[in-house]
Amino acid sequence: MTERTTYRVGIDIGGTFTDVVLLDSKTQEITFGKAPTTPADRAIGFFNGLDLVLDASGADAAKITEIVHGSTVATNAVLEEKGSRLGLITTQGFRDILQIGRAYIPGIFTNFLRYKKPDPLVPLERVREAPERMSVDGRVLRPLDEAAVRTAIQELLDDDIEALAICLLHSYVNPAHEIRIEEIARELSPDLFISRSSSTLPEYREFERTVTTVLNAYVMPAVDRYLGSITNGLKKRDYPAELSIVRSDAGIMSIGAAVERPVNTVLSGPAGGVKGASVIAAAAGHPNIVSMDMGGTSTDVCLSTAGEPRLSTDAWVSHFPIRVPIIDITTIGAGGGSIAQVAPSGALRVGPESAGADPGPACYGRGGAQPTVTDANLVLGRLPAELAGGGVVLDLEASRRVVEEGVAKPLGLTVEQAAEGIIRIVDENMLGALRVVSVARGMDPRELTLVPFGGAGPVHGCQLARLAGISTVLVPAAPGVLSAMGFLLADVRQVFSRTMVGVIGELDPDRYNEELDALSRQATAWLDEEHIPAGDRAIEVTLDLRYKGQAYELPISAAIPLTDASLTEAMTAFHAEHKRRYGYDQPFTTVEIVTLRVTAIGELPTPELQRHTAEGPDAHHAIASQTQVFFDGAWVETNVYERSQLRAGNQFNGPALVRQDDCTTVIHPGQVVNVDDLLNLIVTNEEAGNGN
């Protein structure tokens, strides 16, 4: 605990709201704020939100040491296709790489009747080939034709490019040609934004590496401008706070690093939510969780084990594969705004079409004419008539009308049956996705705690858990601002990797140790740049291993330096992990190393979460009202609890609704709620035992 009062602030810019969390380092007290997001210039909402928490807490802005920010600029630039005008340089013979892709057309055989390939981020007009060639082991087979490259870059500059991506074959083994091209480009245009694959993602598979490198260049100028305006704003106000940016793997990095590798920020906001959920759940004694962030149009599901979100290097943003480490989120097209409709075949479909925020569900009274999940919840009495602290009044009659017209009549059901049907379909769809997420990663959902958050998560979480056989649900104290909260719980982090294929048993460990040393030196240098004190540093080594010839690898931790013994150990761990995840292993098949990864971690002083003393099980004081809620085919008298009135140690039974400003938790009949000392709701099924 620090002696002097300082503050740390987390700011998450979402689609509708900018969430701000301010943490008092001395008292560990937390102040929340929500300001409308300002899409035209998001910096405005940023500072409005900041002002809001400064006013509410009375904190002195001069004492803010750090602002941790989840930037959505990179994501929006990609989704809205508003990135930079850029050029690309490839190896000679490969200029059409973005056009060809992996030649993959999604869907069934006949999809070619209607399928249109998305346009690549760099049109052929701005792709140039560099006469050069490296071998698979990094030898120069054809030297770089510098004059040709110079001419090519000049042509691209004459065509007004703002950014340049460079991706040559096998540059992850030998980056010399890429580096030389970058130098030439800098000579010709010192201010050009440049993204070079051997720096952005030194891993094999040229298409994915090229796309990642191109995306990085594509968003660089926008991220640079945006972060520049935030930094200037802080400077203008004389705020001394240092700005950090949240990475897609739930680590944080400096602005300098963010401008150089903005592709690492594409899932910044969701990563914060998952991190927040993991840390809070771990503090409450639930290290293995599946988090479920349900919003208006979609739900993000992610696994965390041992208190850490699981990472993946196999993610997509829009239709672009990106291969940097990202929290292993699976997005399902099911949210509060998902539309229910009866198809001509008689099948009831819910989503993926969404009414979004505008017009939104019918009950918002903004012209939504199709039944949504939120309408169904309202019909069933599972949502209060007013949302967001009284801001929006919901129109129950409108909901009943659209559910009746859209679903009940065509299927010959009552309005309530139809509404319950919509909810069942949504919950079961999420169950299917949850299975793919957990089982495909070798986890049994029954061993996990479900942590629902986001506006709609706690409405559905308890029922989803029941369907999945999950015995415990943890609803955090502030499910609506969990991302911003998570930002304050993140570590400084950067991954350094290199593809270097070799068969265990044949490879020379010394060569690998040399490379690991080099990566570790880069990691240490980076931690120096980020000013991380020696005592707070950690370096983790993982090897991506696979059966020889397989194309997917599993990350396995390893001790360095590598020796025959430590490699055998890693190999044994690989067989076990393969069996756990995929149901079989092949202990007699050769195993090879594909990629070395060194992760530099700077552990920041994380806030001690505030713990409350238990005040006894009686929760009657928190009952605000009674209401009728439709559960399992019948209306049931249900208590409505006010979340802010619930105290640690309180206990009550479902059915119940728990109301708070930005969300409602639905507790089903037969479930039991215990409020823990972090004020989380711990919901269990009666048969699974009583409370924690």
Place this chain on the structure above:
Amino acid sequence: MATDPITVQVIANGIKALIYEMDAAIERTSMSVIIREQHDFGMSLIDERGWVISGTTFTGGSLAEYAAANPVHPGDVILFNDPYISHGEISHLGDTMIAVPIFWDEKIIAWGIAWGHHMDMGADAPASMPTQASEIYHEGLQIPPVKLYKQGELQHDLLAIIARNSRTPDMMTGDLLALSSAGKIAEKRVHELCEKFGGDAVLETFGILFQRAHDTMAKLIQLLPDEEPIVFEDYLDNDGLNDEPLTIKAAITRHGDRVTIDYTGTSPQCEGPVNYPINESLEKMGLYNMLRLAAGDKVAIDPELDPNQGVEDLVDVIVPEGSFIRPEYPAPVSLRHLSLGRVDEVIQGCLAQVFPEVVPATHNGSLNCYSMLGRGREEKDRWLCFEVMAAGSGGRAAIDGIDAFSWNTRLKNAPAEFVETVYPVMIEQYSLRPGSSGPGKQRGGYGLIRAIRALRPAKLYFLDERHKTQPWGLYGGRAAQPNDAWLVRADGDLVKLPSKFDDLKLEPGDMFVMRTGGGGGWGDPFERDPALVVRDVKVGLLTVDQARERYGVVVDADTLELDETATTEIRMNSEPVLEWIDRGMPVDSPAPGEFRDVTERPYPWLVVPELPAEGSLATA
């Protein structure tokens, strides 16, 4: 008792989800490059009769036959690859099928099935696809339905025999275990659905899903003209052994509520391995899939409905006895995918006459595959590299064809860096093939050029089609450039290759060049937006001459800008195309066994140097 519509939908969604789960599991865990990287696999849930309920289309009547004749127990896993015993459900030996019986109340109610194309099942040529086979015995190990697991026990003896017969035993073993694991996922999930909702509700849901497909197909059929045959035919270059073209002919006729596909007029069984033991049920589902996409917007149908075999009773398929799509054992079948693709094109050609606003001109008409097999005595010399290429798809009334496309739509090509890491080869060039696209108001997609240099002694195997005919264009659109293939010897000598061959010896430095075809054009090319033509010229996909000849667009050779006046003049004086289809001209291509020495490079050719780079052979 009727199950409520919500529960039915919950079960239906559960079935869909289990297919996704199987798909993810196979992609992640299989070993063969063909399965994992190139997605040549599928999975389905089928009912006790063998009807597909959901998944990638496959039908399993032979499993019902097996279960009727043999005891099947929970925990058994059935394995087979026999095209004849399975009535073409599996149609060449390189694919194997794994089937897990799903019991409920002591009866089989469904099967979880998964198939994949293995890297090698042993044959005269790698990947179990010899182009010179004249009997199925040349094409690899034939496995009738047998048990890979008996009541949960893996039959190691059987696995050992199969592995021993493969050039890639580890991959073979890994694939079979991966496919089995996927099948068991289906079993587990169906059991959960039965526990939760009752076996009857699950069976009732199967019935409802069949009924939905049936009702949808019934509506689609009504869009076809009544009692008016729609006829189309197309041709294969040859059977790999004899230089004779083969005809596939189909007539689709609606008779009131039903539709018939009649293949009468298709060529007789052939000596070489392009025989294709056609399966009627697969043809029926294929027609359903085509109609759904071609005409789904004309009638109210559910776009998310999974294809299934509920359409079985609405379609009749007539396959002439003695034809090469109804071969007799032991006729060779290993290249049947080339015929399969052409059969689909013939159906496409029929439907293009009824739904011209959606159905495209044709694609390159092949899955261009090659294998390279290391030769030498040492273990490290026994490598096997196999790839399938993509090409151009046909133009459509509203949009251009797709560049770099494969009609096997799940296919993904392998990254050059992956291929070079695993095999002693070098991918010298991988690019679009300029000029290959069929001209049209909506042009066809561009094909590809891939140049692969062997760095160690190897043998080359090649299986391709449509070297002798051009991919057809429609409604004024012109035919596209067909596939071809070349060998550049290490010293620069050039050989033009036939479309199918085995065992061509390569020395280090020899380079194999595939140029895949474009897609046919759609609509009069002289009506194409000149700006789009100029764009293709500027990025080097068309020459100035091609722009003028094919599109009537005049581009200044120096500035590459459009000459509007000259363009208008040419276009105004052009003759409109009257034929609805343009099949182009017969193309001269080497006969089977003919390796033709040539001196002149074709256009377009490689942009990279032809001779091996210094040091490229050094460590290999």
